[in-house]
Amino acid sequence: MMKLSDMCFDQWFQSRVSDLGKEGRDIARVLAVDRGSYLVRNETREVQSELAGKFYFQVKSSVDLPCVGDWVTVQYHSNDTAAIIHEVFPRKTFLRRKSAGEKVDFQMIAANIDVAFIVQSCHFDFNVRRMDRYLVMAADGGVQPIVVLTKTDLITPEELEQKLAAIGSSAIKARVLALSNITGIGFDEFQRVLVSGRTYCLLGSSGVGKTTLLNRLIGQDAFDTKAVSGTGEGKHTTARRQLIVLNQGSMLIDTPGMRALDLLGVSEGVNQGFEDIVQLSLNCRYANCGHKQEPGCAVRAAVTSGVLTEDRYSSYMKLKKESEYHELSYIDKRKKDRAFGRFIKSAKKQMKD
DSSP: OOOGGGGTOOHHHHTTGGGSOOTTOEEEEEEEEETTEEEEEOSSOEEEEEEOHHHHHHOOSGGGSOOTTOEEEEEEETTTTEEEEEEEOOOSSEEEEEOSTTOOSEEEEEESOSEEEEEEETTTTOOHHHHHHHHHHHHHTTOEEEEEEEOGGGSOHHHHHHHHHHHHHTTOOSEEEEOOTTTOTTHHHHHHHOOTTOEEEEEEOTTSSHHHHHHHHHTSOOSOOBOOOTTSOOBOOOOSOEEEEOTTSOEEEEOOOOSOOOOOSOHHHHHHHTHHHHHHHTTSSSTTOOSSSOTTOHHHHHHHHTSSOHHHHHHHHHHHHHHHHHHHHHHHHHHHHHHHHHHHHHHHHHHHO
16 A cells, blocks of 8 residues: 655655644545546546535635645545545646746646656757746745756767857756666666656656656657657657656656746745846845936846856846736736625625615
């Protein structure tokens, strides 16, 4: 029988059990979410579950709904073949982004992640600026990032060194692993990173080899992949986020490829992802320096002198502007939502009167 601790239920979560109405309920972890249905697992079984009506109607935002990696309290029924979710534990860490399209809201990717593997292919997918976005998202949610470069068999050793140098010159401090799912080079080092009792997550664009890497980890083709295209890149296969228990005693979340990664409310994540620029800004003449044309700007001076690359400066400014813009829009949206809620309550009260 598997213990909760085998699924990474550590002391941090144990100390919060008393805050939840657990009487008569079990603790389980969300393995997958599919259109309002939740696959959860406890010490003995995996079952499909749904939200309790009271919980659903008390939810104020989609962020409050269970996501992959969450711990929840459940009540089993139908001879323990199904369950009702009553509460979600507080999240230790999280990964989230702005919802796709014009909607200004958060979309949860996963929760309670220890390490996020930011996966890029060495072939056509390699992009340091996109890497910055994933690093900011990880920093915002308190998740440790590790960069994983795949498909090293498709480039020369010299080209790999150039890509590693590009990451180094961008002041990215995250650990970098390079491997090939075809030749196996670098795979042993990747496996050594996986520690029992920790939860990991694969992040990256479609076709970079995330699912192939997962299949190699578990030693069988348990998850579908598609043949590479004429460019040497894989094709998108994973359709949903799913949490898998590995033989190493750790857990891993595979995620669908992200075509876009817009960020919302990640001001602190931007600061953590660009600590070098934040440190430079402490020497600016004005405390509220926008690092554009202001006199005495230490950040612009660093760009001019070559201490800071123009590329990294541009990435920082773009992410900072994007985050602030979406954050203001989100705050305005929440104000309108609250105003509408007050209007509904007032209307209901008048109808009763």
